[in-house]
Amino acid sequence: MPRLLEGIEDVVGATLFYYAVSPLLKIAAALVVVLTLIAYLTLAERKILGFIQARVGPNRVGPWGLFQPIADVAKLLVKEDIVPQQAIKWAFVLGPCLVVGPALVILAVIPFGPPSDVTGGMGWHIADVNVALLFVLAMATIGVYGLILGGWGSNNKFSLLGGLRSAAQMISYEVPQGLSLVVPLMMAGTMSLNGIVQAQHDQHVWYVFNYWGLGLAAFFVYFVAGVAESNRNPFDLPEAESELVAGFHTEYSGMRFALFFLGEYANMIVISAVAVTLFLGGWLPPFANQSWAGFLSLSFLPAGLAGFIWFFVKLLAFLFVYIWFRGTFPRYRFDQLMTLGWKWMLPMALAAIMLTGLVKVL
Amino acid sequence: MEFLTTHGAALFFYLFAVLALVSAVMVVSLRNPMYAAFSLLVTFLSMAALFVLRHAEFLAVVQVFVYGGGIMVLFLFVIMLVNLHRLREITKFVDHAPMAVMLALLLVALIGYVFLSVAFGPALVSPAEFVSVEGEVVGNSQAIAWQLYREFLLPFEIASVFLLVAMIGAVVLGRET
Numbered sequence: 001m002p003r004l005l006e007g008i009e010d011v012v013g014a015t016l017f018y019y020a021v022s023p024l025l026k027i028a029a030a031l032v033v034v035l036t037l038i039a040y041l042t043l044a045e046r047k048i049l050g051f052i053q054a055r056v057g058p059n060r061v062g063p064w065g066l067f068q069p070i071a072d073v074a075k076l077l078v079k080e081d082i083v084p085q086q087a088i089k090w091a092f093v094l095g096p097c098l099v100v101g102p103a104l105v106i107l108a109v110i111p112f113g114p115p116s117d118v119t120g121g122m123g124w125h126i127a128d129v130n131v132a133l134l135f136v137l138a139m140a141t142i143g144v145y146g147l148i149l150g151g152w153g154s155n156n157k158f159s160l161l162g163g164l165r166s167a168a169q170m171i172s173y174e175v176p177q178g179l180s181l182v183v184p185l186m187m188a189g190t191m192s193l194n195g196i197v198q199a200q201h202d203q204h205v206w207y208v209f210n211y212w213g214l215g216l217a218a219f220f221v222y223f224v225a226g227v228a229e230s231n232r233n234p235f236d237l238p239e240a241e242s243e244l245v246a247g248f249h250t251e252y253s254g255m256r257f258a259l260f261f262l263g264e265y266a267n268m269i270v271i272s273a274v275a276v277t278l279f280l281g282g283w284l285p286p287f288a289n290q291s292w293a294g295f296l297s298l299s300f301l302p303a304g305l306a307g308f309i310w311f312f313v314k315l316l317a318f319l320f321v322y323i324w325f326r327g328t329f330p331r332y333r334f335d336q337l338m339t340l341g342w343k344w345m346l347p348m349a350l351a352a353i354m355l356t357g358l359v360k361v362l
Numbered sequence: 363m364e365f366l367t368t369h370g371a372a373l374f375f376y377l378f379a380v381l382a383l384v385s386a387v388m389v390v391s392l393r394n395p396m397y398a399a400f401s402l403l404v405t406f407l408s409m410a411a412l413f414v415l416r417h418a419e420f421l422a423v424v425q426v427f428v429y430g431g432g433i434m435v436l437f438l439f440v441i442m443l444v445n446l447h448r449l450r451e452i453t454k455f456v457d458h459a460p461m462a463v464m465l466a467l468l469l470v471a472l473i474g475y476v477f478l479s480v481a482f483g484p485a486l487v488s489p490a491e492f493v494s495v496e497g498e499v500v501g502n503s504q505a506i507a508w509q510l511y512r513e514f515l516l517p518f519e520i521a522s523v524f525l526l527v528a529m530i531g532a533v534v535l536g537r538e539t
Contacts, residue, residue, distance in 0.1 A: 131419045135423050141431020145403070152442060
């Protein structure tokens with residue numbers, strides 16, 4: 001693989017390689033991994049929900065139902081694509097794209113593995129931006145437009161109400177989510193995601209365990225707000241079937257519907273990836289400073305791959321928790337959702353920031 | 363290829379500058395408030411792109427986050443909730459035309475003064491100069507924090523008190539009596 005890359009570099013020249021070829025290859029790799037993960041996440045979700053509800057889950061297509069995602073994708077691709085006559089065409093088309101696009105763009109700043117000074121070769125991230133933390137938040141807010149446009153463009157009362165609800169929900173939970181990210185930012189003293197993982201390495205602590213529970217409080221607020229941001233149970237009000245048919249995607253079918261679906265899962269992955277990076281040490285192995293746990297650093301593998309494996313394991317744990325939530329929690333009422341967001345999450349995040357500042361000064 | 367690496371930034375500047383200006387005109391010229399709001403969003407995002415081209419990454423991301431993500435979503439919220447068909451028939455601002463023209467001229471004069479008195483140029487501030495604090499190169503956000511909390515602390519605090527007053531005012535006005 002490295003020899004192949006060097007060959008490409010020789011052919012196209014160093015400038016083009018570092019500014020175009022290398023980033024494009026990384027983007028392609030990240031997209032392939034994440035899209036495959038999303039496809040199998042749908043299967044995992046159905047399997048785990050089946051297990052929770054004492055059912056079998058999908059088991060007909062291929063061994064243990066392993067080809068089910070492929071069959072689903074084929075079905076969605078060949079389905080008729082219906083655009084309602086009264087719909088506002090451009091908004092109807094743009095909506096699903098705006099949900100998926102920003103979610104996938106966030107992958108650009110997430111360090112999936114160690115940077116180049118640890119691996120000695122290529123860093124396991126696409127771009128190391130010095131305001132990465134804010135970039136994540138900014139892109140997540142752009143996703144709201146997809147839901148609003150889709151809901152409004154469908155020209156359907158259920159869709160419009162679903163879109164409005166989702167906008168209200170996402171605005172409300174963006175505030176505590178953004179504030180909870182300030183806590184790891186203060187602990188690390190940098191906004192670069194690579195820098196935050198490096199700081200956790202240097203301080204020998206994952207930030208979820210830092211400062212006597214303050215990290216845990218921030219992590220809790222971040223993850224709960226993240227579940228609300230990705231419109232998942234128990235905060236899936238924008239698509240509450242019993243009241244709004246299917247919310248903002250009532251009128252969507254075929255591949256456009258699949259894009260909304262894809263966006264939801266991409267958001268789950270992004271929120272989990274950010275939580276892993278900020279609070280659970282990113283690509284760092286657990287117990288790194290304990291001598292008995294030396295084998296956990298997987299030193300027989302290349303440093304980059306070992307880091308990536310730890311990142312991926314933590315990511316999968318988060319995704320499991322998401323599905324677990326869906327299997328066990330009932331849906332909140334809208335007023336309960338707002339009360340939780342504004343009266344509990346927001347003060348909690350603010351208090352965590354104040355106390356972190358206090359601990360840092362003392 | 364050679365052309366792109368040397369003039370790429372300038373090309374992007376003209377692209378986003380034109381986009382920002384055209385969509386800004388569309389904000390006031392379009393009849394449908396929903397389209398106007400989306401034009402405004404395009405203006406904000408183009409501005410953010412211009413900030414990136416000037417190496418002000420922090421400002422760019424905050425622009426997207428605050429204006430794009432927060433304020434525009436609230437605008438859309440209001441537009442979707444009010445009855446637009448009745449709003450469209452109302453002719454607005456006709457009585458205020460002389461005042462509006464005066465204010466517009468004043469604004470043009472102000473911008474023109476700044477434009478003429480400051481030497482503009484693509485390489486006026488080099489990125490390295492912008493992110494240096496006491497000779498040490500730091501990140502974009504640190505450089506801004508340094509400016510805000512050391513050089514311009516008083517104006518910054520005054521602005522924040524204004525915002526607090528406005529916020530309390532909004533809560534008081536919005537409360538049911």
